[in-house]
Amino acid sequence: MAISVDIKRQNRETVPAAFERVVALLEDVEATLAHFPSLRSFEPLGDSVYHWRLAPLGPVTHKTRIDFATRFSIDKVAGVVEFKPVPKIGNASIGGRIEIKAKAASHSDIAINVAGKVEVPVSWLLKAVATPIVMREFNGLVDGFVANLKNNYL
Template sequence: MAITVSIELNRDIEIPGSYDEVFELLADVPRSASHFPKVDKLIDLGDNVYRWEMEKVGVDKHAIQSVYACRYAADKDAGKITWEPVRGEGNGVVKGAWVLRANGDNATSVKFQTSAELTVPLPGLLKLAISPVIKHEFNSLVDTYMNNLKKAF
């Protein structure tokens, strides 16, 4: 039996770097991902597609691992970096976007939006208990990621 947890996140941050520097970092998926906590592996599948394998959470047969793949596209003129899910890769479906806007010469306003569906092998009865835990963990990871990106500049 499995349950699916849906997560939607939006963040607005200001990064103390020029538009070009910030766009270059965020468009470079491996470099950007290096600032995301608890990534076990980021695998380049070619053609701007990356599979994210997060660290396992839990113990032995009760450990949960999020695995998903996305195809990335970057449009510097539009100030947008998007990711679309690649079906059939792992137990998650993730999509989202970065939207960047220069805020003077040395700062960039960044909007981050993502939505995810994670299917985990747990009995349906646990959905009410585990959904808030998974959502809290995902929020915490994204908040740490945002802070790490700011520190990169």
């Protein structure tokens, strides 16, 4: 049995980097997403499409792989990075948007919005607890990504 779990996460941070620097760094999609926690591989498929494969997530006895593909577009002037789900690749469909806004000459606000669905195989006994576990794990990944960018990249 598999269930579909809706995921949604929003995060906003101020980083000690000028708008131009943040946009330039995020423009290098592969280097930026290398900071995503639990990322096992990130394979370019062409035409700004990337296939993500995450290390199995969840409790030790019920680890689940998550993989999906997204198409990236970047608007450097507006400071927007969008990623849209690519259908029929993997067990998840995830998209979102990263918005960068200049806060001061040397600081920027970064807002990350991510939403999608993850198909998770579970027994009927675990159906009720699977959704909050998947949501918690995914929220931790997004928060970890922002922290890694802030601490190691900017």
